[in-house]
Amino acid sequence: MFEQLDQIFVLLNHWLVGFLPLALRPYASVLISVVVIIGLFPALFALTTVLERKGLGRIQNRIGPNRTGPFGILQPIADGIKSLTKEDIVPSSADGAVHFLAPVVLVVAVFMGFAVLPMGRNMTLVPMDAGLLFFFAMGASTELSVFMAGWSSRNKYSLLGAMRAVAQMISYEVPLLMSSVAVVMITGSLSLGKIVEAQNHYTWGFPHWYIFTPWGFAGFVMYAIAATAETNRSPFDLPEGESELVAGYHTEYSGFKFALFFLGEYLAMFSISGLGTTLFLGGWSAPFEFLSFIPSWIWFFSKLMMSICVFIWVRGTLPRLRQDQLMNFAWKFVLPYTMLNLLVTALWRFLGPGWQQWVYCSAILIVAYVVMARVGMRREHFGPRKYRYAE
Amino acid sequence: MLGEGILKGLAETAKNFAGSFVSAERLTTVEYPEDRIAPIEAARVFPILIYDGLDWEAGMRCVACQICEKECPPKCIFIEKSKDKKADALGKPQFYPAQFDIDISVCMSCQICVEVCPFEAIKMDTDFELATEDRFEGLLMDRRQLARPNAYYQQIHPTEAAVVDAHLAAEKAKADAKAKATADAAAAKAAAPSATAPKPADTAQKPGEGD
Numbered sequence: 108m109f110e111q112l113d114q115i116f117v118l119l120n121h122w123l124v125g126f127l128p129l130a131l132r133p134y135a136s137v138l139i140s141v142v143v144i145i146g147l148f149p150a151l152f153a154l155t156t157v158l159e160r161k162g163l164g165r166i167q168n169r170i171g172p173n174r175t176g177p178f179g180i181l182q183p184i185a186d187g188i189k190s191l192t193k194e195d196i197v198p199s200s201a202d203g204a205v206h207f208l209a210p211v212v213l214v215v216a217v218f219m220g221f222a223v224l225p226m227g228r229n230m231t232l233v234p235m236d237a238g239l240l241f242f243f244a245m246g247a248s249t250e251l252s253v254f255m256a257g258w259s260s261r262n263k264y265s266l267l268g269a270m271r272a273v274a275q276m277i278s279y280e281v282p283l284l285m286s287s288v289a290v291v292m293i294t295g296s297l298s299l300g301k302i303v304e305a306q307n308h309y310t311w312g313f314p315h316w317y318i319f320t321p322w323g324f325a326g327f328v329m330y331a332i333a334a335t336a337e338t339n340r341s342p343f344d345l346p347e348g349e350s351e352l353v354a355g356y357h358t359e360y361s362g363f364k365f366a367l368f369f370l371g372e373y374l375a376m377f378s379i380s381g382l383g384t385t386l387f388l389g390g391w392s393a394p395f396e397f398l399s400f401i402p403s404w405i406w407f408f409s410k411l412m413m414s415i416c417v418f419i420w421v422r423g424t425l426p427r428l429r430q431d432q433l434m435n436f437a438w439k440f441v442l443p444y445t446m447l448n449l450l451v452t453a454l455w456r457f458l459g460p461g462w463q464q465w466v467y468c469s470a471i472l473i474v475a476y477v478v479m480a481r482v483g484m485r486r487e488h489f490g491p492r493k494y495r496y497a498e
Numbered sequence: 499m500l501g502e503g504i505l506k507g508l509a510e511t512a513k514n515f516a517g518s519f520v521s522a523e524r525l526t527t528v529e530y531p532e533d534r535i536a537p538i539e540a541a542r543v544f545p546i547l548i549y550d551g552l553d554w555e556a557g558m559r560c561v562a563c564q565i566c567e568k569e570c571p572p573k574c575i576f577i578e579k580s581k582d583k584k585a586d587a588l589g590k591p592q593f594y595p596a597q598f599d600i601d602i603s604v605c606m607s608c609q610i611c612v613e614v615c616p617f618e619a620i621k622m623d624t625d626f627e628l629a630t631e632d633r634f635e636g637l638l639m640d641r642r643q644l645a646r647p648n649a650y651y652q653q654i655h656p657t658e659a660a661v662v663d664a665h666l667a668a669e670k671a672k673a674d675a676k677a678k679a680t681a682d683a684a685a686a687k688a689a690a691p692s693a694t695a696p697k698p699a700d701t702a703q704k705p706g707e708g709d
Contacts, residue, residue, distance in 0.1 A: 142695045165518045424511045425504065440500075449644050480500030 113402040116143070117229050143277045144221050152373045153183035159419045166423035185486045190369075198260060199357060205259035210360065210367035213252035217371050219245040220378040225300050227404030238299040240292065242382055245338070247373060250276045253346070253356050256368070260321060260359035268355025271430065272346035278335035278437040279343075285445035286330040289452040290386045291321055299382075303390030312396040316389035321468040322452040325476075327387040331417075331447045334379040336437070339372065340418055342425035345433060380414035381407070437461060438482035447475050466474035501582050539655055542622035544602045545611055546651075547644040554563075554645040559619035561586065562595040565660035568621055574604035575611065586672045598641035605634060623645075624654045 111118065120139050124132045157172065157180060164171025172179035197206055225231040235241055250273055257269020291297055294305045310317045317323030335345035349356030356430035357368045384390060388410050391403035399431035428436070451468050517524045528535055545566075549557035562579040577598035580695040586592040611620050623646070630636030 162515070165515045168514055169526045169528070170518075170525065170527065173529075413630065420508060420511065420515075423513050423515075424507045484500055 108402045109402070113228055115402070116227070116404065117155065120337050137232070137237065144232065145218065148218075148221065148287055148374055149370060151377060153187070155184065155373055155376075155415055156281050157182045158415070159422075162416070162419045166361075167422070187366070189280060190366040191363055195362040197357075198359050202259040202261070205255050206359070207364075209252045209256035209259060210364045210371065211431055212248055212255060213371035214374065216245050216248040216252060216375040217378060220375075221381070223299055224378065224381045225303050225385060225390055226381070226407050227402065230391075230404060231300055233302050235298065237297045239287060239297045239302075241380075242299070242378075243280075243287075246375070246379070247280060250280075251370070252371075256360070256490065259357035262359050264353045264360045265356050268346045268348075268352045270367075271352075272356055274342065275336055275339070275345060275433060275437075278434060279333045279441070282329055282437065282441040282445045283333035283337055285442070285449060286326040287382075289326045289445075289448055290317055292381070292449070292452050293322075293456060299390070303385055303392065303464075306389040306391040309396040312403070314389050314392060314394060316387065316392075318387045320455065321472050322448055322455050322464065322495055323387055324355065325444070325448050325472045326419055327383070327452070328382055329441055329448065330470055331389065334383060335418065338375045340376065341422040342418070342428050343433060344427055344429060344457055348427055350427075365381045376418060377411060380411050380418070383414060384410040396416065401411045436484070440479055442476065443483070448472070506511055509569055513653075536601055536626050537654070539646060539657060541624045543626045544605050544611055544623055544639075545600055545620050545644070546623045546646045547598065547641060548619055548621055548651050549645050550648055552647075555643070556584075558594055558641070558645065559586070559617050560595050560598065561592040561617070561619070562598075564670075565614050565616070567613045569610050571610060572604050572606050574606075575599070576600045576601075589677070590673075593609060595641055597690075598644065600644060602628065602635040602639055602641045618666060620706060621651055621655070633684060645680070647670075 108417055120136055123139060124136045160182065161171035162178065172182045175181040175185045190234075197203060220242050221243050222232045223235050225234075233237075234265050234470075249365075251271045253276070254269045257265045257272070260266070278301055295300045296302060296305075304476060306314065306316050313319075318327045339346050347357070349449050352358070356366060384407065386442075392405040393399045393401060393406055454471070455464050458467065514524070538564065548559050549555075551557035562577055564577050567573075567575045569578045576597065576599040577595050580594045580596040583591040584594055607622070612622055616684055628637075648659075648663075652663070686693065
């Protein structure tokens, strides 16, 4: 019974495909999965927008949207109708083709990332051996679409936003990759399925998730920081800082194209949370052994939504960084720390099981954290500015 | 230590999040059309014209002096002075506005018209629900739409209205006293020999010019 519930989507797929001739079955199976992914994540996006607006409202001691439907849950439908009926404006000086392609490229590239995510036991669309590599390749191409949008709009705010976005995304791409490499070093595989399998063991009923190791915890924190910056979420939302740049790279987009950008942004958030879940939080495995009977896909999606809630929580808490703070943080703290984390991971691997690896690795990471925070993030005090006038 | 402040901030927002479900006094906003915050006395939206008594046309305080029209920074006031005069609250014959329009789509609520008005005729309203479907005619207020009784003014700005009313009452008392003095002087002139008559009439006239 529980076995079947766990595999319900796989079985449904098989059952549906069974009606077709044998030659068409592989194509139909992939098609069905793709349609489900393309339908499911935008639905999750709609749910997240209302969750975010209500959550942020509560954080600011407001009620949040509550007029459309019971408790405002129909708000995304109203938003959708609004953005669909709005006029689609393309600036006369804009590069029409690139301006049109940018949101499409963004959404397509982001959707590609979902292809390799294991969303449950046997529920990976493409169980690729180099899944992690594929994911990061696709994630990096979102930068292209952001720059396409900013450049083709021919608007200074758009261009500034795009420049900021590219600078930020490239800076944080490095720590994002570095923190994931630690997982690859331990697992010995780039396959996301194998990474989940490696974490799906229990000792005394507790799971072997990588977040419960010193290097995994440090890696997860760094991954979360880099992922927030990578998806342009607050406090790293400089590329679209509305108080400075109107809306950044999507200033000149309206109607459905704007909605696509919005969708792409949230989908990127889902996919990067999904990857974080897979790498550090045990993917679709249950948090305790006795809960293993609950279907794996429920665990994956609940972990995903938990990460989204943390994203919203952080957004409701922190103010936006300044550009120099952003860059300092990336290059002076996050990057060196993730590199050190690679060394610690190697140490963990070669010390082998035992109390030594726990003590040494934790000690190194904690000391490094304190020292690097003191040195790298030291506040520089510039005295009052002195002007020397021309004689 | 790095990150300490972030954790503190997260705890604070979590407290807000949970608290807003538990205690209603935490909520800083009200659900507007159903619940309303009591109007604030010092609030100002757009100008209105005050009239005394019950008839808006007869009691209009405005004498069409056009100072507000000239002082208005965005030039949203249009006044046409009447050809004839009629008696104001003090009984003095005055002009009145044959037309008095304020385009509230242009008005910037600066209150300069109120500051410069010597007759306490133009005041700021607190009513903000002025949405209309016609943005040209619907936002051009004529003198009928602008006219409000003094009682309304007393209701929306009680403190300010008390000062204004005291001032106007003092002025009325002075005018009455003057009228009485003039009447007395006239009576005295009628009774007394004609040679001394012009003098008291002149002295009675003089302070009135300054007002």
